[in-house]
Amino acid sequence: MALLDVKDLHVRYGAVEAVRGIDLTIEEGELVALLGANGAGKSSTLNAIVGLAPKSAGTIHFAGKDIGSLATEDLVRLGITLTPEGRRVFGALTVEENLVLGGFPLGRAREARRQNFERMFELFPILAERRSQLAGTLSGGQQQMLAIARSLMMSPKLLLLDEPSLGLAPQIVETIFESIVDMGKAGITILLVEQNVAMSLEVVDRGYVMAAGSVVTSGTAAELESSHLVEQAYLGHE
Amino acid sequence: MDVFIQQTINAISLGGTYALLALGLAIIFSIMGMINFAHGELMTITGYSLMYAGLAGLPFFIAAPLAILVAVAAAVLMERIAFRPVRGGSPAAMLVTSFAVAVILQTLFQNLISTRSKPVILPDILAQSVRFGDLSIGVNQILSISLTLTILIALNWFLKRTVLGIAMRAAAEDFSIARLMGVRANAVIAGAFAISGALAGAAGVLWVAQRASVDPLMGFVPVLKAFIASILGGLGSLTGAVVGGFALGFIEIYLAAYLPESLQPFREAMALGLVILLLLWRPNGLIPAFTIGREKV
Numbered sequence: 001m002a003l004l005d006v007k008d009l010h011v012r013y014g015a016v017e018a019v020r021g022i023d024l025t026i027e028e029g030e031l032v033a034l035l036g037a038n039g040a041g042k043s044s045t046l047n048a049i050v051g052l053a054p055k056s057a058g059t060i061h062f063a064g065k066d067i068g069s070l071a072t073e074d075l076v077r078l079g080i081t082l083t084p085e086g087r088r089v090f091g092a093l094t095v096e097e098n099l100v101l102g103g104f105p106l107g108r109a110r111e112a113r114r115q116n117f118e119r120m121f122e123l124f125p126i127l128a129e130r131r132s133q134l135a136g137t138l139s140g141g142q143q144q145m146l147a148i149a150r151s152l153m154m155s156p157k158l159l160l161l162d163e164p165s166l167g168l169a170p171q172i173v174e175t176i177f178e179s180i181v182d183m184g185k186a187g188i189t190i191l192l193v194e195q196n197v198a199m200s201l202e203v204v205d206r207g208y209v210m211a212a213g214s215v216v217t218s219g220t221a222a223e224l225e226s227s228h229l230v231e232q233a234y235l236g237h238e
Numbered sequence: 239m240d241v242f243i244q245q246t247i248n249a250i251s252l253g254g255t256y257a258l259l260a261l262g263l264a265i266i267f268s269i270m271g272m273i274n275f276a277h278g279e280l281m282t283i284t285g286y287s288l289m290y291a292g293l294a295g296l297p298f299f300i301a302a303p304l305a306i307l308v309a310v311a312a313a314v315l316m317e318r319i320a321f322r323p324v325r326g327g328s329p330a331a332m333l334v335t336s337f338a339v340a341v342i343l344q345t346l347f348q349n350l351i352s353t354r355s356k357p358v359i360l361p362d363i364l365a366q367s368v369r370f371g372d373l374s375i376g377v378n379q380i381l382s383i384s385l386t387l388t389i390l391i392a393l394n395w396f397l398k399r400t401v402l403g404i405a406m407r408a409a410a411e412d413f414s415i416a417r418l419m420g421v422r423a424n425a426v427i428a429g430a431f432a433i434s435g436a437l438a439g440a441a442g443v444l445w446v447a448q449r450a451s452v453d454p455l456m457g458f459v460p461v462l463k464a465f466i467a468s469i470l471g472g473l474g475s476l477t478g479a480v481v482g483g484f485a486l487g488f489i490e491i492y493l494a495a496y497l498p499e500s501l502q503p504f505r506e507a508m509a510l511g512l513v514i515l516l517l518l519w520r521p522n523g524l525i526p527a528f529t530i531g532r533e534k535v
Binding site for chain 1: 405423
């Protein structure tokens with residue numbers, strides 16, 4: 001049984017259909033990339049999976065459970081979360097408060113929360129240094145690390161990562177991709193949306209390529225690397 | 239000098255009441271993006287609760303917390319019945335709904351209770367004063383200042399030190415992302431209304447304690463003042479609401495105390511004029527909210 005099984009997903013914003021019937025499956029422990037040009041419908045797909053974008057048709061199963069009609073706050077408790085595009089850390093909250101909130105679904109499990117705190121500070125030592133600083137005052141790269149750490153605080157089974165390298169300096173991008181590999185090794189299943197195709201294909205097992213709201217091709221990282229379909233999807237050639 | 243200290247105490251007392259009200263408005267605004275103009279009616283409900291409790295012979299120290307609890311319940315019901323259906327609607331829809339709730343409640347008070355002002359039985363001690371050297375401070379003022387301080391400290395502790403409080407601040411900043419953290423929209427909004435109800439209730443008790451009467455439109459003027467105070471402080475900013483409330487209290491009391499007799503009729507106009515000047519200097523308020531115009535639920 002696949003961990004995530006999306007069938008015939010449609011997302012519609014008023015008259016605009018952003019996602020036009022895509023199928024997507026992810027097995028437990030896999031790192032999968034969702035690639036495609038701007039406006040291909042990648043972010044809409046991720047947002048629809050966690051219930052933040054309006055799903056107009058299709059089904060979404062997580063670990064065999066139909067989550068298509070669940071509210072965001074309920075389905076995250078099953079172990080799915082999203083690190084949103086543009087980081088969206090709580091700028092008026094401190095680094096520590098952001099992380100406390102990330103662990104909110106753990107409820108009263110204080111011990112689990114404390115352990116996760118330590119793991120996050122190990123994964124991103126800079127966050128430990130800045131723990132009482134307001135998140136809004138962090139640099140872009142630090143905010144991205146915080147956004148990822150905040151998602152990991154609830155110990156998710158499936159992490160949806162939306163454009164984690166967007167607008168970051170090359171060195172920071174390296175750090176972020178290293179952390180993605182680490183998370184994969186730690187057993188977290190990841191669906192990664194990225195503009196940086198080359199780096200993504202280096203770290204993931206498989207990939208889907210979207211164009212104009214549909215999946216145009218999919219395959220293993222090696223297959224996608226050697227084919228021209230990815231380039232075509234970006235450049236819009238048939 | 240004594241007069242000045244006396245007036246300053248009055249200003250802190252009045253400003254504290256405005257601060258409590260403005261804080262209630264700011265909490266709802268920061269989370270829902272809605273100005274709740276029915277906030278004043280929560281004060282009025284508190285006033286009538288005090289009146290009935292007094293008639294039933296309950297002592298004030300029981301009647302006051304009871305009246306605040308009634309305001310909390312009323313605020314939660316208000317959200318459940320009137321505001322939940324329009325949640326996520328346009329700001330105009332929410333604003334008009336809050337006006338409708340205010341008018342419906344005022345009409346109910348007028349028809350079910352009385353169109354006229356009704357006396358509220360208060361303990362005599364409230365009218366007395368305590369002497370500190372040359373200074374005499376009303377028990378009312380002492381009650382007002384200490385209650386305001388206690389509430390501000392408690393609320394600050396709740397918002398900074400409890401997970402629920404942190405969740406509410408996060409929801410105020412970015413509701414979608416807060417939901418991604420498993421924060422339940424209904425719980426946060428109901429909690430925000432409960433807190434704003436408690437704040438309106440406390441302000442209502444203080445307001446009635448000064449006047450010993452309650453009428454159907456009692457809440458209108460103070461909530462309008464609180465609205466001005468929250469704009470002055472920075473709409474949606476909690477610290478701003480408190481600062482704005484106290485600032486407005488000081489402006490009003492000092493103008494009333496020190497403006498020459500001939501200018502007194504223009505007192506309100508001058509107070510608002512000063513607010514406008516302050517806003518020209520700082521258009522987003524004295525202490526702006528961290529995120530103006532972010533997505534609300």
